[in-house]
Amino acid sequence: MTAHTHITPKKGWFNWNLKELWDYRDLIFLFTKKSLTVTYKQTILGPLWLLLNPLISSFVYMVVFGRIAGLGTEGVPEMLFYLTGTAAWNFFSACFSGNSTVFTSNANLFGKIWFPRLTVPISTILTAAVRFAVQLLPALGLLIYYGAKGAVHPDWRYCLLIPLVVVQLASLALGCGLIVSSATAKYRDLNVLVPVGTQLWMYATAVVYPLSEIPAGIIRRIVLINPVTAPMELFRRALLGVGTPELRYVLFSWALTILILAFGLALFHRVERNFLDTV
Amino acid sequence: MTEKTKPTSGANETTPAIIMSDVSKRYSLGQIGYGTLQADFQSWWARRLGRDDPNSKVTSKAGRGGFFALKDINLTVARGETLGIIGRNGAGKSTLLKLLSRVTAPTTGTIDIYGRVSSLLEVGTGFNLQMTGRENVFLNGSILGLSRAEIKENMDSIIAFSEVEEFIDTPVKRYSSGMKVKLAFAVAAHLKCEIMIMDEVLAVGDAAFKKKCFAKLRETASERDRTVLYVSHDMATVRELCSRCIVMDKGRIVFDGATDDAVRLYEELGSSHRV
Numbered sequence: 001m002t003a004h005t006h007i008t009p010k011k012g013w014f015n016w017n018l019k020e021l022w023d024y025r026d027l028i029f030l031f032t033k034k035s036l037t038v039t040y041k042q043t044i045l046g047p048l049w050l051l052l053n054p055l056i057s058s059f060v061y062m063v064v065f066g067r068i069a070g071l072g073t074e075g076v077p078e079m080l081f082y083l084t085g086t087a088a089w090n091f092f093s094a095c096f097s098g099n100s101t102v103f104t105s106n107a108n109l110f111g112k113i114w115f116p117r118l119t120v121p122i123s124t125i126l127t128a129a130v131r132f133a134v135q136l137l138p139a140l141g142l143l144i145y146y147g148a149k150g151a152v153h154p155d156w157r158y159c160l161l162i163p164l165v166v167v168q169l170a171s172l173a174l175g176c177g178l179i180v181s182s183a184t185a186k187y188r189d190l191n192v193l194v195p196v197g198t199q200l201w202m203y204a205t206a207v208v209y210p211l212s213e214i215p216a217g218i219i220r221r222i223v224l225i226n227p228v229t230a231p232m233e234l235f236r237r238a239l240l241g242v243g244t245p246e247l248r249y250v251l252f253s254w255a256l257t258i259l260i261l262a263f264g265l266a267l268f269h270r271v272e273r274n275f276l277d278t279v
Numbered sequence: 280m281t282e283k284t285k286p287t288s289g290a291n292e293t294t295p296a297i298i299m300s301d302v303s304k305r306y307s308l309g310q311i312g313y314g315t316l317q318a319d320f321q322s323w324w325a326r327r328l329g330r331d332d333p334n335s336k337v338t339s340k341a342g343r344g345g346f347f348a349l350k351d352i353n354l355t356v357a358r359g360e361t362l363g364i365i366g367r368n369g370a371g372k373s374t375l376l377k378l379l380s381r382v383t384a385p386t387t388g389t390i391d392i393y394g395r396v397s398s399l400l401e402v403g404t405g406f407n408l409q410m411t412g413r414e415n416v417f418l419n420g421s422i423l424g425l426s427r428a429e430i431k432e433n434m435d436s437i438i439a440f441s442e443v444e445e446f447i448d449t450p451v452k453r454y455s456s457g458m459k460v461k462l463a464f465a466v467a468a469h470l471k472c473e474i475m476i477m478d479e480v481l482a483v484g485d486a487a488f489k490k491k492c493f494a495k496l497r498e499t500a501s502e503r504d505r506t507v508l509y510v511s512h513d514m515a516t517v518r519e520l521c522s523r524c525i526v527m528d529k530g531r532i533v534f535d536g537a538t539d540d541a542v543r544l545y546e547e548l549g550s551s552h553r554v
Contacts, residue, residue, distance in 0.1 A: 007381065007390040027421040034418060038409045112404045114381035114396075115422055273384040276377075277306055 021116045031123035036130060050134045054090060058082035061208045071209045074242040077146050081240065083139040085207040088235050091132035092169045092228060093198050098124040099177025100194050102268075103185040103275050110276065117272045121178060125170050132166075143239060158238035165231045165238075172227055172257045178264035182271040206232050210243055227253035227260075295393060296474055296506040297356040297379065302388030304349040304374050348374040350530040352388070358473075361500045361507040363521030363538055365514070365545045370527040372510050376476050379508070394473025394506065397423055408452035412443060412462055415451050419466045433469045440495070441465035442488070461488055468495045474506045475499065496520065514542050 040046045061082045065071045073081040099121045103110070106120060146152045184190045202208070205228045214220040223229055230253035233245040349371045356362050364372050377383050378390060380398040405422045406415050416437055420430040430437075438444050441462040443454070451459060477496065493516065500507045500520050511517050517524060517538060524541035526534040526548070534544050 003393070003395055005381070005390075005392040005396075007378070007385065007392070009385050009387055023426075024421070024424075026427040029427075030418050030421050034407060034410065034414075038407060041409045109405050109422070111382060113398060113422055115424065276383045 017116070021118055021122075024116050024119050027115060028119045028123045028126070031119060032126040032130070035123065035127045047134070050131055051138060054083055054086045054135050055138060057086050061086070065208050071213050074210045074212060074240075076152055076240045076242055077142070080139060080142040080146055080152065081210075081236075082208065083142065084136075084236060084239055085232070087132060087135040087139055088165075088169065088232060089202055089205065089207045089228075090135060091128050091166070092173050093202070094128035094131065095125050095170055095173030096177045096180075097194055097198055098128065099174055100180035100184065101191070102178070102181040103271065104181070104188075104191065107276075110272075117268070121174055121268075124177075125174060129166070129170070139239070153241040154239055155237055155241045158234060161234055162238055165235050168231045168254065168257055169228070171261045172231075175257065175260035175262075175264035178268040179260070182264075182267040182275075185271050185275040201226075201228070205229050206243075210236070212243070224249055225252075227256040229253070294358045295355050295391075296358040296360070297354070297393070297508075298391045299352050299354040299378075300389055302349060302352040302378065302385045302390060303347055304371075304378060304383070305345045305347050305386040347530050349378070349385075352532060354525070354532065354535075356506055356508070358393070358506055359504050360523060361509060361521045363517040363524035363541065364508060364510045364527065365512070365517060365524060365541060366527030367549065371530040372527055373478065374530075375527070376478055376508065376510065379474075380476055392474065395424060396474045396476065397467075397470045397472040398476040399467045399470075399478065406451055406459065406463065409450055411450055412441075412447040412454070413438075415462065416466055419463065420469075423467065423470055424472065425470065429471065437465045437469050440468060440491075457485065457488075464488075464492055468492070468499070473504065474508070476508045476510075478510045479512070514545070518542060 040049065043049060045052065058079055062078050065082075066073070066078045102117070102120050102124075110117065143152060143154065147154065180190050180194060204222055204226050206214075206223060211220075211223065211229065211233055214223055230245055230250045233243040234250065237243045237245055352375065364375065366372050374383075376398065378385050379392065380396055405419050407418060410418065413434075416434065417427065417430055420437075421427070425433075438447055441447075441458075441464075443458050443462050446454065446458065451462075454462070497520060499505060500509070507520070509517065509520055521538050523536065524534075524538040525532050526541050526545050528548060533548075534541050
């Protein structure tokens, strides 16, 4: 029996062909391999940059937020606190910004050959996940060091939740990224906003400061409503044993994540059929 | 047609590979790529009020309906057939192929495709210059729909065909443009799909390589159960490859029949347009 494809002008919202995606799993793997290897070709330090980047930014946060702004870290050694936060945030922001340009940066390729378009966002996430694992290494090193000294106490029960935290960060970033990329297929305005927006978003998330440092009020409410805060707090609770993620905020952020992801996927699917005519 | 009936699936020459019914594709002129929210809102508002779109750069000719790159296309291609598609630039050939390769969706009508489609449009799409020839064979092959196992299986044959054996583990950016094209064609030539779309693919490489490519194309096209859509401005190759041919003009199929008649019509069309 040969494959039968039926093409109509109908624009469905939910019409996923997961089998097709599975058939192209080799392509997902190759896209991932490509972005992992190509980025560091023609650099002297190569993949070492992966480790250096969070170290440098953590150092900056240590100076700016720790020394100058005087924000606490709930008793966790500063470097460890910032390293953990940046690794998780970098994972989120790489997924988000990488996926926010799916259509515009692949217009040439998408315009010539059809293949399941979702292979690109999925490989972006896998790439970011590999980098996340590498970026966590220095944090884990410090964790073992400080753990042995008794300066931090990981919360082992929460450690079981880490896979869920990673899945949530990826889903949320994918959803947001797909919404932005679908919109930028036509409206380029958003392209300008993404880098600035990501930066602002980070400050509205408990990344470089613990939630407990934010006094009650409008700002705390914004930080709490921000769906990235809950997984962030969970992550720190697990590894560093600090922070008190409240169940209702965790559930709220999961609900929002599922909503955003569903909307992003639906929008992406709608745009992919005709985006070539507008790009 | 000389195809034999395939006993297992019961397929015969009348089994369709592609059925297009009443397919049209409209592009809205002027607004394409305008791309700011405000302008789009303006256009939307104007349309709601039934006024002319203030952002449309082409209003008189195309009107509010936009421009039909394809209009009322009805076409059935049988399995195993090699169909030539000819027509002047802008006749709608590429749009037709884009619809069939699923790159963009039709505005009206339905398309049924029986089998896996691969397009040989512009060889080398998706090559990454930083990666080696071998890595690019994997990447390009996967984009075109081959699995890793299929690529591995054909690797030796692809490399041999490409004539760039010595440089296969060198980054593609060090290749000459001719070498890139040869490697890309070698990948494309090893695609295993039921329906193959070939758009001006023979403009590659030196004379000797071109000859080799054409031989490979002919071999591919003659495989039974392999359906080929062949677009070219080179009438000699169209005559040689295709038994049936359609002529397109201004988004419509104006002729569908024997290749010799089609080519004659195409040449007449060309001369009448030139005046």
